[in-house]
Amino acid sequence: MQLNYAEWVCPQCKTKNRETCNSWMYDSPIRQCKACRSEYLDRRWREVAIDGFDPRSNNAPLYAKVALVLLAIALVCGIMIYFQYARGYYSIKIIAVGAGSVLIAIACGINALRIKLGFQAKDNDKYMAESKARLSDPQYVEKLRKYGYKV
Numbered sequence: 001m002q003l004n005y006a007e008w009v010c011p012q013c014k015t016k017n018r019e020t021c022n023s024w025m026y027d028s029p030i031r032q033c034k035a036c037r038s039e040y041l042d043r044r045w046r047e048v049a050i051d052g053f054d055p056r057s058n059n060a061p062l063y064a065k066v067a068l069v070l071l072a073i074a075l076v077c078g079i080m081i082y083f084q085y086a087r088g089y090y091s092i093k094i095i096a097v098g099a100g101s102v103l104i105a106i107a108c109g110i111n112a113l114r115i116k117l118g119f120q121a122k123d124n125d126k127y128m129a130e131s132k133a134r135l136s137d138p139q140y141v142e143k144l145r146k147y148g149y150k151v
């Protein structure tokens with residue numbers, strides 16, 4: 001899942017930076033501006049060896065629940081469309097809500113499955129290894145300490 005973007009405005013030169021990130025923003029919180037190369041802290045990023053994983057990333061029941069609620073909404077929409085269609089008309093809004101609910105429900109279902117089947121744990125292992133690799137650099141650790149991290 002590399003389809004997410006993080007955006008920020010550089011505090012030094014006010015350039016708007018944009019870059020891809022993983023779903024949970026696991027990476028170094030010390031960011032570098034692409035325009036002026038100045039470094040600064042962005043706490044939105046999680047250094048997982050210090051900050052830990054996002055609790056949502058392992059919450060399969062939550063995703064399953066959201067998927068079920070959305071499926072229920074889609075079912076209601078489906079029933080409404082069915083009765084409308086029987087009377088010879090249909091509302092494009094209800095179809096859009098129903099179709100949207102199904103799509104998001106599928107995405108949540110896939111997420112729940114990924115967690116259940118251990119794929120998320122595998123990803124997390126990878127992120128943890130990357131985080132530990134960064135922290136094995138004493139200069140990097142020193143920088144984090146300066147920014148107030150307890151390493």
Ligand SMILES: [Zn+2]
Pocket residue numbers: 010011012013014015033034035036037038
């Ligand atoms: Zn800058």
